[in-house]
Amino acid sequence: MKVLVVDDSTTMRRIICNTLNSALKSPVIIEAGDGEDGFAQYQKNTDVNIILTDWNMPKMNGLAFLEKVREVNKEVPIVMVTTEAEKQNVVTAIKAGANTYVVKPFTPEVLQEKLRPFLS
Template sequence: MKVMLVDDSKTMRNIQKGILAQLGYSEIEEAADGLDALSKVGAFQPELLLVDWNMPNMDGLTFVKKYREQGHKTPIIMVTTEAEKSRVVEAIKAGVNNYVVKPFTPDVLGGRIKETLERVQAA
């Protein structure tokens, strides 16, 4: 499965890559912000995106809106420090399929990925 990690923190992308590797995902593309991600999604064709909210150039919420406007249905999990309920609701309205608050454990991220993919396949 092809997964795109969109986060301005190289360390966070490395943590996510390690967890994804443990889960058996090896096709991973990285983007440092929303603009970088938009320039790469067409060629990479991800089957899942893990997107941070707070990034320079283009934040995660703006990226999600632009990506959805292009007609993409790919599942998106917002992985962020933004934990307020209003922010979660805002992200879901923008088209996010699931939400993980940092810091997270490998079990939490793995569980959300599994849950998200099961929900999308069932729909």
């Protein structure tokens, strides 16, 4: 399975990668530090099976990144992993095409549970 993880925090990317490595057998994980880099990585790896993205990032935020990916791919599952916990933000992300939403802070178990439908 090929996963694209977009987050400006290296620590958060490592936490997510640790969770993915526990949940999946030998995943291929591509990392990006902002939405702009994330979209560039996506264009090089259009066969990714799932995308996890933060919201607040420099250069291009996660919502803009999500909208750009959805312009070219309506199918790939996209998971927002963010501190933006207000209901209005969740609704905005889902309307823009996010498949599910994980609010930071989270435990590895919560993240795995949210990802489960997309990892099989």
